[in-house]
Amino acid sequence: MKIYNKITGLFILLIGSIMLNSCDENLDLDPLYSQDAESYFNTPADYERALVGAYDLMQTSYLNLWIGEIASDNAIAGGESVNDTQGLHEIESMNHNAINNELRSVFQFNYAGITRTNYLFINKDNIDFNGKEALFGEAHFLRAYYYFQLVKYFGDVPLVIDKFLGADEVNSIERSPASEVYAQIESDLIQASEVLDWTVSVEGKVTKGAALGLLGRVYLYQDKFAEAAAVLEQIIDEGPYSLISVASSEEYASLFSVSEEGNSESVFEIQYSGQEGGSYGCLVCLEGFAAVGFQGIRQYEGPVYGDGNSYNLPTEDLYNAFSLTDIRRDGSVLNLDEFINAQPNAADISYAIGGGGHTGFYNNKYIKRQDELGLPDTDLTSPVNYRLIRLSDVYLMAAEALNRSGANDAKALEYLNAVRERVGMPALSLSGSALTEAIWAERRLELAGEGFRFWDLVRTGKAAEEIEGFTAGKNELFPIPQIEIDLAGGNWTQNPNY
Known part of the structure; x- marks a missing residue:
């Protein structure tokens, strides 16, 4: 299956609107399309709803989870075939280039989040209200989070703060040095930490x-x-x-369950709901955590777990890195055949192997379980945070x-x-x-x-000694998506050796 990019480019986003109405029904603007930039941000509720829109792009974190594991020695891409989300397979093999749907999504999604937070800051001084300082503390955090994703993936990236770009700026904007991006991230997080409460x-x-x-x-x-x-x-x-x-x-794995959300170990969780549907054509539109369903066991019929798409499969190398006495091994990595053999009805349990690779292991922290299913498509609507x-x-x-x-x-x-x-x-x-x-x-x-x-x-x-195919001086960063270079008028140089 292909992940469709709903958001159509960094510069369209930066020139365009906040996209408050996108896919997030929680914003509930009524009547639809009746408000624009000039008529918005007149009440505290306007700011709160805009902030919800800024939070929304954090839900695309399934890509960070996948790439952070698949690009390493921890996991392979898996899936139905090597053409199933092909970009992940390219990243697994370290032969990815500037034309990669998943990397372009990372670029777009995070700039969409930045655009939404910038929209708040542009209109910061419209009105005063109780709780405004904390609200903008949250916005500082969100902008820092999105820029942190970009700088760790791509290094130097355009740094756009508290403004939209005009049409005349699109072809002239430069990539800012990573040091400047990090300085802005630090500034945003320091400001957030100074005004936010512990609870x-x-x-x-x-x-x-x-x-x-x-x-x-x-x-x-x-x-x-x-x-x-x-x-x-x-x-x-x-x-x-x-x-x-x-x-x-079992107790260790339960720390990642719905029932243990917000426990005393949790400093921050990205929230998901299993109550709203979605489609494979727009994973950014989901309210559920796509990683959980996609990491489920393909065509599984048996107890405890649910069927899924066998993405992001842990490697034997990761499984063997644990001591035999470390309870985190089985809490983190499901050895499926071993689990099945331990069941009283083992002969009745079945599953399928995808053509995208098979290791025999599954991500036991974020995997579809029968008591944690969302509606209606359980692959797309996991409520797990x-x-x-x-x-x-x-x-x-x-x-x-x-x-x-x-x-x-x-x-x-x-x-x-x-x-x-x-x-x-x-x-x-x-x-x-x-x-x-x-x-x-x-x-x-x-x-x-x-x-x-x-x-x-x-x-x-x-990385070079642990990741097969990793090239030092190249793979520390991912390539800037070619379409973004083209949208910038070809002014950007590509990252080294791509």
Whole structure:
């Protein structure tokens, strides 16, 4: 199946409107099309609805999860055939180029989100109202999030802040240096963290912890270890979060279930609903988390799980990276044949293998389960939230920052062992470079299947030795989509070696 790009180009978005009416029925503008830029932003409700529109593009995070795993040694693309979402197969093989539907979607979706947040800032001074400061704190976070996706994928990208581009600017805009993009991301997240509270009354809204967590990640990706440690430890010391001890693989997997959404380990989740339908022709229109259904077991008939499209299949290499005593192995990676053989009616259980590749393993954190089905098409409408920032990730990022800054190996070890001990793994006693390697290894195990592995390998310089087909000096970045270069009048140079 093909993923259709509803949004038709960066520059159309930047010149055009906020697209408030797009696919999000929650905005419920009435009567339809009766308001334009000049007649909008006259009430607090207008700002809140525009903010909902800015949040909406976060729901395209299924692409970040897929690419973050498939581009690494953690997973293969899978699917019905090698032509089923072909761009993912190209990324898996490291032979992707500037014509790739999935990479173009990443580019478009994130600029759509930026356009929506910029629209809020353009109209910031129209009126004053209670809660305005916090609302714009959320907008700062969202703009930072979208730019962070772009800069980590593509490096230098156009930096457009608090404005739309006029027609005369389309062919002259330049790619801004990644350092300038990162500086803007940091500025937005600092502003967000200064005005947001640790807790909110509306589920899914950005909090102070979310802003600090993303800021810590942004610092870490730039090797700003002292800055990362400071904000990440603030979350640990001051935030309302706590690690949850689990005693079995089932308990660990349940941390990603609908019933455990918003638990004490969750710093920020991207929200999804199983109550609205959608279509394969417009995955950006979905209110459900597409990754869950697509990662289900093809033509599966049996207990617990639901049938799906066998995307993003974990590798044997990932499965074997876990210790036999680590409950996270089976909590994170489903060994399907082993699961079936353990059932009392094993002979009655069946499934199919897709032509896009088969490993025998499935993503057990984000997989369709029979007690978590959305309506009407269960492949498209999973209600499972995407855990964007978890406390265990914060602990491991803080550990790495403290260790690599040379500031406090003892504290770094404490944070590493806290993550291990909560799942029954023995404490380690390491320091220096050995501790660094242990932290990186722990990140792979703790965050398996969550979409961070490729970026971790790139930022730590490990990608070339761990990813088959990875070319140093090239594959650290993805190519700028050719159509975006064309829309920019051909002024942009392509990323190196593409």
